[in-house]
Amino acid sequence: MINQMVMIITLISIWLSLGLSLVILTGATHFWLKNSHVRATVTQLSQAPLISIVVPAHNEEVVISQTVQAILNMNYPQAAVELLLFADNCEDQTYQVMQATAQLAQYRKRNIKIIKRSGSGGKAGVLNDALKIAHGEYIAVYDADAMPEKNALYFLVAKALEDPERYVAAFGRNKTRNATQNFLTRCINQEIIVTQRIQHIGLWHLFKIGRIPGTNFIIKTEFVKKIGGWRNGALTEDTDISFKIMQSGKLIALAYNSEAFQQEPETLKTYYLQRKRWAKGNYEVVLSNFKHLFDSSNWRVKLETFYYVCTFLWFNCAIILSDIIFFSNAAILAAGIFIPNLQLPFMFSASNIYITQILFFNWALMILLYLLQISIALVTQFGQATSEQIWLGLASYFSYSQLFIIVSISAVVSVTLDRLLRRDGNVWVKTKRFDD
Numbered sequence: 001m002i003n004q005m006v007m008i009i010t011l012i013s014i015w016l017s018l019g020l021s022l023v024i025l026t027g028a029t030h031f032w033l034k035n036s037h038v039r040a041t042v043t044q045l046s047q048a049p050l051i052s053i054v055v056p057a058h059n060e061e062v063v064i065s066q067t068v069q070a071i072l073n074m075n076y077p078q079a080a081v082e083l084l085l086f087a088d089n090c091e092d093q094t095y096q097v098m099q100a101t102a103q104l105a106q107y108r109k110r111n112i113k114i115i116k117r118s119g120s121g122g123k124a125g126v127l128n129d130a131l132k133i134a135h136g137e138y139i140a141v142y143d144a145d146a147m148p149e150k151n152a153l154y155f156l157v158a159k160a161l162e163d164p165e166r167y168v169a170a171f172g173r174n175k176t177r178n179a180t181q182n183f184l185t186r187c188i189n190q191e192i193i194v195t196q197r198i199q200h201i202g203l204w205h206l207f208k209i210g211r212i213p214g215t216n217f218i219i220k221t222e223f224v225k226k227i228g229g230w231r232n233g234a235l236t237e238d239t240d241i242s243f244k245i246m247q248s249g250k251l252i253a254l255a256y257n258s259e260a261f262q263q264e265p266e267t268l269k270t271y272y273l274q275r276k277r278w279a280k281g282n283y284e285v286v287l288s289n290f291k292h293l294f295d296s297s298n299w300r301v302k303l304e305t306f307y308y309v310c311t312f313l314w315f316n317c318a319i320i321l322s323d324i325i326f327f328s329n330a331a332i333l334a335a336g337i338f339i340p341n342l343q344l345p346f347m348f349s350a351s352n353i354y355i356t357q358i359l360f361f362n363w364a365l366m367i368l369l370y371l372l373q374i375s376i377a378l379v380t381q382f383g384q385a386t387s388e389q390i391w392l393g394l395a396s397y398f399s400y401s402q403l404f405i406i407v408s409i410s411a412v413v414s415v416t417l418d419r420l421l422r423r424d425g426n427v428w429v430k431t432k433r434f435d436d
Helices: 002-036 065-071 094-102 122-133 152-162 183-207 222-226 237-247 268-293 299-335 350-379 387-397 401-422
Strands: 053-055 081-088 112-117 140-141 167-174 217-220 249-264
Touching: 002 183, 002 299, 002 350, 053 065, 053 122, 053 152, 065 081, 065 094, 081 094, 081 122, 094 112, 112 122, 122 140, 122 222, 122 237, 140 152, 140 222, 152 167, 152 217, 152 249, 167 183, 183 249, 183 268, 183 299, 183 350, 183 387, 183 401, 217 222, 237 249, 237 268, 237 299, 268 299, 268 401, 299 401, 350 387, 387 401
Parallel strands: 053 081, 053 140, 081 112, 167 249
Antiparallel strands: 140 217, 167 217
């Protein structure tokens, strides 16, 4: 009886997961059908507000010069750009490379300030320090490995100016610089394309819900001060401040033409450490915002909280349960070759055989929906839609996507132990950079 209940709960959870994914996919598809033929144009802005661009860098000597040059070469009035470079607790030559880049002939007259920082708080601490000295109407943030496309800042500002009262922030999307390096980076590239071309687009198009990413976004300086800045030590300071913005009733606008190119992990160890940090940060955000499901918060906060709870808790548990069901039955079937009359641990009676068939049908639907999301996302990005990518997507479902389960379990255990043992769980593990 208990085994059957587990299967029924798993079945219902998978259906809800598929339904939610289909809603977001439908919204994204509708958006791209309307906008795929719209040619992006760059015209003179009605105004060019001063932008304080902040680049937090911790031991980034390998990539920082390329990023700084890409930022300084962006298509935005030079007089309206203030660049704040933070060498945050660096033990390498990041500070010296920043100085050398700023001294290049073409940049000597630019408004650049280089800060050698030794404070705490991680990236959020850097952003709060920048908030104290920034002169811009908006603060823009680029990670040390995120090279913005020439018009990235232009599109962010243009979107924010469409409705400056409601749009207190605007965010673009990020693309993988090292997508073809190996199997792992190819899979990460697909994941990022789906996240940004389907999930972010669908949520914005349907519900006007935006999410501050870690890089390639702008936010009103005075508004950040008003809400108390970033939470020092936050593992996912971007998600944390996104909820603060939604709670205020303001919007985070999507500027889908704004692009930046960032490096992704090239080894499993680097990937695991980065994604575990992200998962822990997101779980912390879920726990701290769970109460908004039941209070008087606005509907966007409730919907986003529900989405995070489903994605990081409920549906994760359903996937884990479905894997347990599948592998337990598969193991018993294999053992049955040598030991006759073994009974499958998860099965229904003969009268309920249709429910068992539906459960297997659900697993097939999950795979098909996974491939459909990848296919539609790739079609919206020039040069990505190839047959090789479809085969890669199929392979990644049974390999790469399952890594998220391991990461999630590890993150939940870590968050639980942090709270039980009252230990500091906000330990920032640096993502390794590569010279490209």
